[in-house]
Structures are given as structure tokens and as C-alpha cells.
Amino acid sequence: MNIAVIFAGGSGLRMHTKSRPKQFLDLNGKPIIIYTLELFDNHPQIDAIVISCIESWIPFLEKMLRKFEINKVVKIVPGGDSGQDSIYNGLCAAEDIAGGKDVTVLIHDGVRPLISEDTITDNIKKVNECGTCITCVPATETFIVKQPDDTLEIPSRGNSLIARAPQSFHLTDIIGAHRRALAEGRHDFIDSCTMMSYYGYKLGTIIGPMENIKITTPTDFFVLRAMVKVHEDQQIFGL
Secondary structure, three states, X not given: OEEEEEEEOOOOOOOOOOOOOHHHOEEOOEEHHHHHHHHHHOOOOOXXXXXXXXXXXXXXXXXXXXXXXXXXXXXXXEOOOOHHHHHHXXXXXXXXXXXXXXXXXXXXXXOOOOOOHHHHHHHHHHHHHHOEXXXXXXXXXXXXXXXXXXXXXXXXXXXXEEXXXXXXXXXXXHHHHHHHHHHOOOOOOOOHHHHHHHOOOOOOEEEOOOOOOOOOOHHHHHHHHHHHHHHHHHHHHOO
């Protein structure tokens, strides 16, 4: 069983959209999160979708799910005070749905709609092979890591990857790591791969599409609009 856990619970906005969270911004009459959900809803290996959402926006999301015929969403839960807490709420819902079965969960950002069907397939395959999967892209610029003594470490670009999403795991492993973090009073892990690495899990990787960006700034939104136009043109001309 494969469950997508979609994080749509962030409250911080980086665009001038004070009344509308970025995941609900409209593009061609469709909220960004619906573009994201369609990818998982249409994937033959995804059995169910759980969404962790800003509580006050759940009624709107439910309306959009009906409007755009998103059929695999089985539960929407309120987000938490942090991204980590919101994902944990989604994982708990996935645990209820799984009913004790061995489940793979794919944790994904609601504002990351430019992945592909192959990316989802590759995540599921990699978890089956080694237990974890982090979707990455190659580093195209030089990283500089500032050290406590103000010296600079510059990793080799050839060995550097940028972690994106989905980040996928066996449900028992990732929810166990979350519960360890909660027991230790930790609510500050920036993403799932950081948490899993901290608790000693070996992380498998795949290379995903370069356009798999997170829509957080006006520039990101313009890129998304252009990419959606490209995809629509490809469908029209059969490319």
C-alpha cells in the first residue's frame, strides 16, 4: 500500500498574498495544490492521499476536491504549529488508514506541482529496494558552508545534491522517528530527510526533474505558469 502525505499546512507567506496561502493561489482557474494532487490522484500505484492543511482552509479544500474530482483523498487533518508537526499529523492519519499494514508513505509539499509520474514511481521503487528515498537534483552552483570558526568549507559540486520532494519511507520508520523527536522535545527538523539522517537512517536517493521547485516566491509562480503552458502545448500538439 502506498499513501501520499501532502503537506499544505504552512502559514508563512512569502508573496504579497495576505488573505490566501500560496498553496491556494489560482492558476488558470485551479489552485496550485490541485495541480499537485492530480499527479498523485492519477498515479496507478498511489492507493490513498492524506492532506495536512491549515484548519481554516479545510472547507475550501474540500470544495476544490469535489470540483476537480480528486478521488483518492481519504482524510484531511489540521496542520500543526510547525511543518514537522503538520507532517506528523498527516502520518498519524496514514497510520489509521493503514490499519497495521506495511505501508510506504510519500511526503510531498502541496506547493511542489512540477514533479512527474516517473518521480512518484521511482520513489516507490527505491523504498522497496532500500527503505528510504529522497528526491534530489544535482547541484548546479557551488555550496559554501560557513564553519563555527568562520572558515569556509566548499564541498565538491560533483558530489553535491539538493534535496527536494517527495521524501519517501516505510511508515513505521518515519512515524517512529517523529515520535522520538517529540519525546525529545524537538519540533525544529526542517524536513523528513534531515530527521531520518539525524536518527541514523541510511538514505537512498533518486534524481528528479530540475523543474521540481517549491512555489514560494513570485518568481517561482511565474516559472510554474510558464511550465504549465509548456505542458498544455505539448498535449495539444502530441509532443
